[in-house]
Amino acid sequence: xxxxxxxxxxxxxxxxxxxxxxxxxxxxxxxxxxxxxxxxxxxxxxx
Amino acid sequence: xxxxxxxxxxxxxxxxxxxxxxxxxxxxxxxxxxxxxxxxxxxxxxxxxxxxxxxxxxxxxxxxxxxxxxxxxxxxxxxxxxxxxxxxxxxxxxxxxxxxxxxxxxxxxxxxxxxxxxxxxxxxxxxxxxxxxxxxxxxxxxxxxxxxxxxxxxxxxxxxxxxxxxxxxx
Numbered sequence: 353x354x355x356x357x358x359x360x361x362x363x364x365x366x367x368x369x370x371x372x373x374x375x376x377x378x379x380x381x382x383x384x385x386x387x388x389x390x391x392x393x394x395x396x397x398x399x
Numbered sequence: 400x401x402x403x404x405x406x407x408x409x410x411x412x413x414x415x416x417x418x419x420x421x422x423x424x425x426x427x428x429x430x431x432x433x434x435x436x437x438x439x440x441x442x443x444x445x446x447x448x449x450x451x452x453x454x455x456x457x458x459x460x461x462x463x464x465x466x467x468x469x470x471x472x473x474x475x476x477x478x479x480x481x482x483x484x485x486x487x488x489x490x491x492x493x494x495x496x497x498x499x500x501x502x503x504x505x506x507x508x509x510x511x512x513x514x515x516x517x518x519x520x521x522x523x524x525x526x527x528x529x530x531x532x533x534x535x536x537x538x539x540x541x542x543x544x545x546x547x548x549x550x551x552x553x554x555x556x557x558x559x560x561x562x563x564x565x566x567x568x569x
Contacts, residue, residue, distance in 0.1 A: 353566055354562075357562075358559065359559040360557065360558050360559075361556060362554075362556050363553065363554070364553065364554045365554070366550070366551060367507065367550070367551055369507065370551075371508065372508045373508065373550055375509070377513050377515070377516050378510065378511050378546065378550070379515055380516075381550060
């Protein structure tokens, strides 16, 4: 039996925290938008 | 001495709470007591303005924080989209493809009493602001003002491909 998996993903956010957020400014939160620390681009496995 | 006021500018929105502390102490070296415990502290007069506000006395504005709730704040939410296909591309061989997208909106608090990034491009002006940032905040009489609103959005997009051979019959 053969199994192979390939996952591509992308996670974006402005702030990791659930409560208080930080950053340069609140005026334009898009400036904070970037890949999250939980972002995992590619996972693959085969067995 | 503590004086506490709660203001509501409209029904169910925007409650502002102010706590004013006054320390009553004798000048250093003055042996006389300031007040007798049995008599309580002397009456403290606040300079209440016609609009009900009381001017801040002191210089350390940064410790004077306030909270502001966005009256249009929505509940946090999560949206999910997903889909997939499966295909037997050869005998006993299956491939699967699936996609998933998630959008999440949260409620977060941010200091909204922040100096705008585009306040000036003039070096002299920027130096002035750097020397005394408090005077250039949108609300100079406050330190940080925590605005609770629908800040914080996450998106997740992902796709998975899987290939497997089905077990053959004996």
